[in-house]
Amino acid sequence: xxxxxxxxxxxxxxxxxxxxxxxxxxxxxxxxxxxxxxxxxxxxxxxxxxxxxxxxxxxxxxxxxxxxxxxxxxxxxxxxxxxxxxxxxxxxxxxxxxxxxxxxxxxxxxxxxxxxxxxxxxxxxxxxxxxxxxxxxxxxxxxxxxxxxxxxxxxxxxxxxxxxxxxxxxxxxxxxxxxxxxxxxxxxxxxxxxxxxxxxxxxxxxxxxxxxxxxxxxxxxxxxxxxxxxxxxxxxxxxxxxxxxxxxxxxxxxxxxxxxxxxxxxxxxxxxxxxxxxxxxxxxxxxxxxxxxxxxxxxxxxxxxxxxxxxxxxxxxxxxxxxxxxxxxxxxxxxxxxxxxxxxxxxxxxxxxxxxxxxxxxxxxxx
Amino acid sequence: xxxxxxxxxxxxxxxxxxxxxxxxxxxxxxxxxxxxxxxxxxxxxxxxxxxxxxxxxxxxxxxxxxxxxxxxxxxxxxxxxxxxxxxxxxxxxxxxxxxxxxxxxxxxxxxxxxxxxxxxxxxxxxxxxxxxxxxxxxxxxxxxxxxxxxxxxxxxxxxxxxxxxxxxxxxxxxxxxxxxxxxxxxxxxxxxxxxxxxxxxxxxxxxxxxxxxxxxxxxxxxxxxxxxxxxxxxxxxxxxxxxxxxxxxxxxxxxxxxxxxxxxxxxxxxxxxxxxxxxxxxxxxxxxxxxxxxxxxxxxxxxxxxxxxxxxxxxxxxxxxxxxxxxxxxxxxxxxxxxxxxxxxxxxxxxxxxxxxxxxxxxxxxxxxxxxxxxxxxxxxxxxxxxxxxxxxxxxxxxxxxxxxxxxxxxxx
Numbered sequence: 001x002x003x004x005x006x007x008x009x010x011x012x013x014x015x016x017x018x019x020x021x022x023x024x025x026x027x028x029x030x031x032x033x034x035x036x037x038x039x040x041x042x043x044x045x046x047x048x049x050x051x052x053x054x055x056x057x058x059x060x061x062x063x064x065x066x067x068x069x070x071x072x073x074x075x076x077x078x079x080x081x082x083x084x085x086x087x088x089x090x091x092x093x094x095x096x097x098x099x100x101x102x103x104x105x106x107x108x109x110x111x112x113x114x115x116x117x118x119x120x121x122x123x124x125x126x127x128x129x130x131x132x133x134x135x136x137x138x139x140x141x142x143x144x145x146x147x148x149x150x151x152x153x154x155x156x157x158x159x160x161x162x163x164x165x166x167x168x169x170x171x172x173x174x175x176x177x178x179x180x181x182x183x184x185x186x187x188x189x190x191x192x193x194x195x196x197x198x199x200x201x202x203x204x205x206x207x208x209x210x211x212x213x214x215x216x217x218x219x220x221x222x223x224x225x226x227x228x229x230x231x232x233x234x235x236x237x238x239x240x241x242x243x244x245x246x247x248x249x250x251x252x253x254x255x256x257x258x259x260x261x262x263x264x265x266x267x268x269x270x271x272x273x274x275x276x277x278x279x280x281x282x283x284x285x286x287x288x289x290x291x292x293x294x295x296x297x298x299x300x301x302x303x304x305x306x307x308x309x310x311x312x313x314x315x316x317x318x319x320x321x322x323x324x325x326x327x328x329x330x331x332x333x334x335x336x337x338x339x340x341x342x343x344x345x346x347x348x349x350x351x352x353x354x355x356x357x358x359x360x361x362x363x364x365x366x367x
Numbered sequence: 368x369x370x371x372x373x374x375x376x377x378x379x380x381x382x383x384x385x386x387x388x389x390x391x392x393x394x395x396x397x398x399x400x401x402x403x404x405x406x407x408x409x410x411x412x413x414x415x416x417x418x419x420x421x422x423x424x425x426x427x428x429x430x431x432x433x434x435x436x437x438x439x440x441x442x443x444x445x446x447x448x449x450x451x452x453x454x455x456x457x458x459x460x461x462x463x464x465x466x467x468x469x470x471x472x473x474x475x476x477x478x479x480x481x482x483x484x485x486x487x488x489x490x491x492x493x494x495x496x497x498x499x500x501x502x503x504x505x506x507x508x509x510x511x512x513x514x515x516x517x518x519x520x521x522x523x524x525x526x527x528x529x530x531x532x533x534x535x536x537x538x539x540x541x542x543x544x545x546x547x548x549x550x551x552x553x554x555x556x557x558x559x560x561x562x563x564x565x566x567x568x569x570x571x572x573x574x575x576x577x578x579x580x581x582x583x584x585x586x587x588x589x590x591x592x593x594x595x596x597x598x599x600x601x602x603x604x605x606x607x608x609x610x611x612x613x614x615x616x617x618x619x620x621x622x623x624x625x626x627x628x629x630x631x632x633x634x635x636x637x638x639x640x641x642x643x644x645x646x647x648x649x650x651x652x653x654x655x656x657x658x659x660x661x662x663x664x665x666x667x668x669x670x671x672x673x674x675x676x677x678x679x680x681x682x683x684x685x686x687x688x689x690x691x692x693x694x695x696x697x698x699x700x701x702x703x704x705x706x707x708x709x710x711x712x713x714x715x716x717x718x719x720x721x722x723x724x725x726x727x728x729x730x731x732x733x734x735x736x737x738x739x740x741x742x743x744x745x746x747x748x749x750x751x752x753x754x755x756x757x758x759x760x761x762x763x764x765x766x767x768x769x770x771x772x773x774x775x776x777x778x779x780x
Contacts (some may be wrong), residue, residue: 059684081685081686081689087684095681095700106695110687158685201471245519
C-alpha cells in the first residue's frame with residue numbers, strides 16, 4: 001500500500017460527534033480519513049465508540065454533529081440501503097429462512113438484477129470463499145466458520161467498494177479465527193476493496209490492517225500502521241492495550257532531547273525515550289516490551305543503566321520462555337526469550353540484572 | 368466390527384442391559400406423570416368419548432319397545448306392517464305405559480321424524496283398552512299409525528346405534544324408502560350456521576392478527592422496563608372477569624352507549640340514526656376480537672423477541688428498502704408466531720359461547736349457542752352430534768394446517 005493511495009479521502013469523518021442521551025458523548029470529535037483500497041481497523045475496548053462509528057458509517061446511527069463523506073459526498077442523510085456498503089455482522093445475520101443461495105441472491109434481487117447475471121455472481125462469490133457446493137444449504141446446517149464465509153460472500157456479492165466488518169471473527173475458535181484472518185486479508189488484497197474492520201482483538205488488528213485506529217473513551221488514541229503502533233505507542237493507553245507491556249513508574253530526572261533518564265520510586269535510574277514528556281520532574285510511566293528486555297551485559301549499550309531482578313517463576317510456553325521477576329518493587333515484570341538451543345534458563349529465586357536499549361523503553365504520560 | 372449384537376463385558380446383550388439400567392428411572396418418570404394422566408383421562412378423554420357416543424347411540428326407543436324390535440329384525444326394510452306388527456306395537460305401548468317410558472321412546476322417534484312424540488304419549492295412555500284386531504284399533508286411535516314414514520322412523524329407532532342425529536345436524540332427513548334427502552330450504556339452519564361460525568372466526572382471527580402484530584413488535588423492541596408495563600396492559604383483560612369485559616362492551620356500544628353518544632354530540636351521526644354496533648354480528652366480532660387479542664399477541668411476541676435486529680440491518684445494508692426488509696426478512700421469520708396465534712384464536716373463536724350469547728343478538732350467534740340451545744331442551748343427542756361436527760371441523764383444519772404450515776413450526780411461547 002503506497003501512501004499516495006492511502007490518503008485519497010475515500011471515507012472521511014469530519015468532526016463527528018455522537019450522543020445517545022443528550023448528556024454524554026459516545027464519540028467525541030472524530031476526524032478520520034480512510035483511503036481507497038485501505039484496510040483500516042478500529043480497535044478498542046467495549047464502549048470505546050468504535051462500533052458506533054461503524055454504525056454511523058453504515059447508516060444505522062445518525063451523527064449528532066459533523067459530517068461523514070463517502071467519495072466526497074456527504075452521506076449523513078442517505079438511508080443505509082442507498083449507501084451501497086457491504087457489511088459483515090458480528091453473528092453473521094444470515095437470514096435463517098433462506099438457503100445460502102437465496103441469502104446471496106437477496107442483495108442482487110433488490111437491485112433488480114436478472115436471473116442469469118445473479119447466478120453468475122453468486123457462483124463467483126461462493127467460489128471466492130470456497131463454499132461453491134453449499135448453495136442449497138440452510139445457514140443452520142453450516143458450522144460457524146462456514147457461516148462466516150457465507151456472510152463474507154454475501155457482503156461482497158454485489159461488488160461494493162467499501163465493506164464494513166463488525167467483529168466478524170468473534171464467535172470462532174482460535175485456530176479458525178487465525179485462518180480466516182488471512183483469508184479476509186487475501187480477499188482484500190485481490191479484490192482491491194476498502195475495508196473498515198472493528199475488533200477488540202489486538203492480534204487481529206495487527207495481523208490484518210494497513211492502519212489501526214485505537215479507540216478509547218470516544219477518541220482515537222493513535223492512528224498508525226501496526227508496526228508503529230506496537231513499537232512506538234504514543235501514550236500509555238495504546239502501550240498497554242496493544243501487546244504485553246512492562247510498566248515502571250517514576251519521575252523524569254534528566255531530559256536531553258528525545259533521551260530521558262527516569263528515577264523510579266525505589267531510587268534506581270533507568271534510560272528511556274521521551275514520547276509525550278514536556279519537562280523535568282514530570283511523573284511518567286515507562287513502557288518496555290518483554291521481548292526487548294536484555295539480561296546479558298555484553299548486549300547492552302555502554303553506559304546504560306541496569307536493574308537488579310529476582311526471578312519469581314519461569315513459564316514454559318513452547319516457543320517462548322516467559323520469566324516473571326521482581327524488578328524495582330513490582331512483581332510482574334516479564335522477560336520473554338525464544339526457546340532456542342542453548343538459551344539461558346532461569347530458576348525461581350535466581351538473582352540477575354536486566355536492562356534495555358533506551359530506544360526500546362518509552363517514557364509516556366501517566367494514566 | 369462383526370454383525371453380532373453388542374454385549375456387555377459379562378456377556379449380556381447390550382440392549383437388555385440398557386433397558387434394565389433405565390427401567391428404574393422410567394418407572395419413576397411414569398409415576399410422576401400418572402396423576403396428570405389419570406386426570407386427563409377422567410376429565411377429558413372420557414367425557415369427549417361419552418359425548419361422541421351419545422351422538423350415535425340412543426336406546427330410548429329400542430329398550431322400551433322389545434316386541435317391535437323383534438318384528439323389525441324378522442322382517443326386511445320396506446315390508447308393510449301386518450297384524451303381527453300392530454300386535455307388537457300394542458304390546459310395546461302397554462309396556463311403555465307400565466314403565467312410563469312412552470315419553471323417552473317418543474323423543475327418540477321424534478328425532479328421526481319430527482312431530483311424532485305426542486303420538487306415542489297419547490296412544491300409550493289408552494294402550495290398556497286396545498283389543499284385537501290391533502291394526503284397526505290403533506288406526507282408530509290415531510290415523511298416523513298407518514303412515515309408512517312413522518314405521519320407517521320406528522325401524523330406524525329400533526337400533527340404539529344410529530346416524531340420525533348427524534342427519535339432523537347436517538340438515539338432512541330420511542325418506543319413506545329409507546334414503547336421505549335435504550330438509551326443505553327454510554328449515555336448513557345447522558350447516559349455514561356452521562359456515563357462518565367458521566367465517567366469523569376467520570374474520571376475528573384476521574382482525575386480531577392485524578391489531579396484534581404492531582403491538583407485539585413494539586413489545587419485542589422496547590427496552591425491558593417499558594415492555595413490561597405494556598405487557599401488563601396486554602394481560603390486564605385476562606385478570607378481569609369475562610362477563611365484566613363483555614358487559615362493558617355493551618355499555619360502550621349500545622344505542623344509547625358511550626360511543627354513539629360521543630358520535631352524536633360530535634354531530635358525526637344523526638341522533639335518529641345511531642349506529643347498531645351490538646346485538647348483531649358486528650358486536651360479536653368487536654367483543655370477541657378484544658377478548659381473544661392476547662392469545663394472538665403472546666405467541667407473536669415470543670417469536671418476535673427472538674428475531675435479532677441484526678437481520679433487518681443486514682437486509683438494509685444489502686440494499687433493501689424498509690418495506691422489502693419487512694416483507695422478505697421480518698415477516699417470514701414471524702410466521703411460526705402468526706401460525707400459532709392464528710390457530711389458537713381461531714379454535715377458541717369457533718367454540719366460543721358466552722360472548723355471542725350476550726352480545727350476538729339474532730345474527731351474531733355461533734355454533735356453540737346452538738349446541739347450548741339443544742342441551743337446554745335436553746336434546747343431548749343432537750347437541751352431541753353438533754359438538755362432534757364442530758370437533759371434526761377443527762380437526763380437519765388442524766390437519767390442513769399441519770399440511771400447509773407444519774405443526775412443528777408452531778411456537779406458542
